[in-house]
Amino acid sequence: MSSLTSTSTTAKSEAPGTTGTGRLPQFFKGMTWLVWRQHRAVFWTVLGASALAVAFIVFQRSQLHTAGYDPTSTGLRLMPILLGVFLGAPLFTDDLENGTAKLVVTQSMSRTRWLTTKLALTTLVVVVSTVALSVAFGWWWNLYDESTSAEWTSGATFNNTGPVPVALALFSVFGGVAIGVVLRRTLVAMVVTLGFTVVVQIVWSHFLAHFLLSLANVVTITTNKGVTFEGVMPTLPPGAHQVNWSNPPYITGDGELLGWGTCNEAQTEQAHDLCMKKADVVGWSVDYLPISQMNGLQWFGASILLALTAAVTVFLFFWGRKRLA
Numbered sequence: 001m002s003s004l005t006s007t008s009t010t011a012k013s014e015a016p017g018t019t020g021t022g023r024l025p026q027f028f029k030g031m032t033w034l035v036w037r038q039h040r041a042v043f044w045t046v047l048g049a050s051a052l053a054v055a056f057i058v059f060q061r062s063q064l065h066t067a068g069y070d071p072t073s074t075g076l077r078l079m080p081i082l083l084g085v086f087l088g089a090p091l092f093t094d095d096l097e098n099g100t101a102k103l104v105v106t107q108s109m110s111r112t113r114w115l116t117t118k119l120a121l122t123t124l125v126v127v128v129s130t131v132a133l134s135v136a137f138g139w140w141w142n143l144y145d146e147s148t149s150a151e152w153t154s155g156a157t158f159n160n161t162g163p164v165p166v167a168l169a170l171f172s173v174f175g176g177v178a179i180g181v182v183l184r185r186t187l188v189a190m191v192v193t194l195g196f197t198v199v200v201q202i203v204w205s206h207f208l209a210h211f212l213l214s215l216a217n218v219v220t221i222t223t224n225k226g227v228t229f230e231g232v233m234p235t236l237p238p239g240a241h242q243v244n245w246s247n248p249p250y251i252t253g254d255g256e257l258l259g260w261g262t263c264n265e266a267q268t269e270q271a272h273d274l275c276m277k278k279a280d281v282v283g284w285s286v287d288y289l290p291i292s293q294m295n296g297l298q299w300f301g302a303s304i305l306l307a308l309t310a311a312v313t314v315f316l317f318f319w320g321r322k323r324l325a
Contacts, residue, residue: 088176239291
């Protein structure tokens with residue numbers, strides 16, 4: 001309780017609007033300034049780590065390096081987990097454990113304003129850091145999307161670019177906040193939040209692979225110039241994700257699709273060509289997802305995560321107005 005009391009005293013003596021110095025923006029005073037001072041260490045850590053990561057990505061891109069792409073994408077996918085555990089879970093539990101929450105509610109500030117200020121500043125830090133990383137990583141990936149193995153449908157790319165990393169981070173952090181508010185113990189809340197955020201990542205990956213991508217419009221490209229013995233398929237547009245890459249079917253003159261194994265028993269090129277002619281095979285039929293659909297799917301997925309975050313926020317305000325002390 002003494003820490004918050006001293007911080008409150010400092011806020012009264014140093015915050016803009018009370019000393020007349022006016023060195024900080026008008027909006028950054030009072031409760032906002034107090035919350036920033038209370039959590040400035042973790043806020044600056046998040047912003048500083050994000051700045052270093054962005055600098056690393058910019059350097060890698062400027063040097064035309066692709067070697068660090070996979071480790072970087074893995075690190076970025078861990079960020080929502082780390083933010084949930086070290087930023088979300090302890091946001092209120094420290095105050096609840098130390099009794100400083102009781103001091104806050106006895107002041108002129110309401111619980112609702114306290115909740116709003118803490119969540120708003122936390123949201124600002126999370127959004128600024130994750131947007132910067134998303135933009136930088138997307139900029140790097142756009143340079144190598146044709147030369148790397150990371151297609152836009154993979155989690156390494158889809159979950160680290162556009163609005164998805166922002167939405168994943170916010171849901172993880174707010175989920176951690178809710179867990180902390182309910183459990184009221186910092187260490188326990190961090191452990192539970194770790195499990196929660198890992199589950200979120202697993203469920204989201206499953207959702208991406210088995211549902212979200214199924215909403216995309218599949219485009220089919222066909223050829224009518226025959227099929228060679230070497231099995232050369234048609235060229236897809238840049239960035240396209242081939243759906244039936246393991247067994248694209250052959251197409252006959254009347255539009256019938258034949259399986260990949262057609263004429264596999266042929267031992268020579270001449271025998272293969274003769275078999276194909278008898279089957280009336282004229283070319284390939286390949287299904288793919290164009291990269292132009294990536295942004296729409298990302299925003300759809302992000303909107304689901306943001307809706308879940310909003311639901312957690314509503315819970316926090318209903319719970320916090322009565323029990324956050």
